[in-house]
Amino acid sequence: xxxxxxxxxxxxxxxxxxxxxxxxxxxxxxxxxxxxxxxxxxxxxxxxxxxxxxxxxxxxxxxxxxxxxxxxxxxxxxxxxxxxxxxxxxxxxxxxxxxxxxxxxxxxxxxxxxxxxxxxxxxxxxxxxxxxxxxxxxxxxxxxxxxxxxxxxxxxxxxxxxxxxxxxxxxxxxxxxxxxxxxxxxxxxxxxxxxxxxxxxxxxxxxxxxxxxxxxxxxxxxxxxxx
Numbered sequence: 001x002x003x004x005x006x007x008x009x010x011x012x013x014x015x016x017x018x019x020x021x022x023x024x025x026x027x028x029x030x031x032x033x034x035x036x037x038x039x040x041x042x043x044x045x046x047x048x049x050x051x052x053x054x055x056x057x058x059x060x061x062x063x064x065x066x067x068x069x070x071x072x073x074x075x076x077x078x079x080x081x082x083x084x085x086x087x088x089x090x091x092x093x094x095x096x097x098x099x100x101x102x103x104x105x106x107x108x109x110x111x112x113x114x115x116x117x118x119x120x121x122x123x124x125x126x127x128x129x130x131x132x133x134x135x136x137x138x139x140x141x142x143x144x145x146x147x148x149x150x151x152x153x154x155x156x157x158x159x160x161x162x163x164x165x166x167x168x169x170x171x172x173x174x175x176x177x178x179x180x181x182x183x184x185x186x187x188x189x190x191x192x193x194x195x196x197x198x199x200x201x202x203x204x205x206x207x208x209x210x211x212x213x214x215x216x217x218x219x220x221x222x223x224x225x226x227x
Contacts, residue, residue, distance in 0.1 A: 003066060005030050005163055005195045006051060011060035013050050019058065020046045022218030028197055028211075033189060035206040036199040038215030044199035045086070047215070048165050051197070052083055065163060082156020082164045084149065086171060097143070097151050098136040101127055104155035126157035129191075131184060146177035150184065157188070164188075166198040170205050182208055 006028040014020035020043045028034045036044040049055050050062060053069035064081065067074040082104070102123045105115055115123075127133045130150040135143070140151060149169055156164055166185075170178040182205055188194055200206055213220040 003030075004028060004063075005032070006062075006064050006197065008047075008050075008062040009060055011050070011057050011062055013046065013055060013057040013060075015046075015055070020218060021050070021057075024060075024218060024220050026213050026220045026222065028195060031189070031193055031195055032211060033185075033196045033209050034198070035209035035212040036197065036215055036220070037201070037206055037212055042215035043218060043220075044215050045167055047220075048083070048167055048197070048199060051165060052081065053078070079159050080162045082153070082159055082161035084152040084156065084164070084166045084169055086168045095140055096136065097132060097138050097140055097147075097154075098123060098127065100140050100151050101136075101154040101158050104158040104161075122160070123154075123158045126154040129157055129188065130154035131180075144177075145172035146181060149173070149181055153184070153188070157192070162193075162195065164194050164196045166196065166200075168200055168202075169198060170200065170202045178202065178204065 004027045008027070009025050011021050011024045012019050024043070024047070036047065038044055046055065050057060051064050051069060053074055056070055062069060064074070065077055067077055102115060102120070105119045105123055124133065124136070127136050130153050132147060132150045132154060135147060140148070143151065170181055173181060185196060186208060189196055198205065198209065206212055211222055213222055
């Protein structure tokens, strides 16, 4: 049996003394495109943060790429996970698109050593794969919402991530931008054999998923099955 990329069993987790996730269980297999849907506050973003080790679980068991999030062993494989948060605006740092994408490479190469020629080749290849190679010299503050999302995805590709976690990636995009981003995600899944987990309210975006987990009352129920 193929090991799941994400395996959660009877998870309780939240903030302060309040549990947002209550007895939640779900599984995501290799190469799957999984969607998380549900109302605001249902725990979709909380679950993604749990997968990244940003918050701990209070009870239950969760493994991501075979390791427990937050553990020392998990921190050693964190570079294998790409994360695109809800807000991917350029921020205040005066960096170029190429430099922003290169931050993902530091996650794998190590922040204490300069990037090699090979590292920069991977960064440039990631920008091309994300469809923004011509923007490499632009400042991130000059980008549109869709271009910011593509830069964040390029950062994950530069890491050579195996798992991509997306939090409302189409929320700030118009219809054309949403369609382009979904085509990009679909192409990258096939070319790079990525496993993708996407939290979204976007019905059109979720229609591309192979399995959809409905978050409600702190739990998750699967609505479709991975092929």
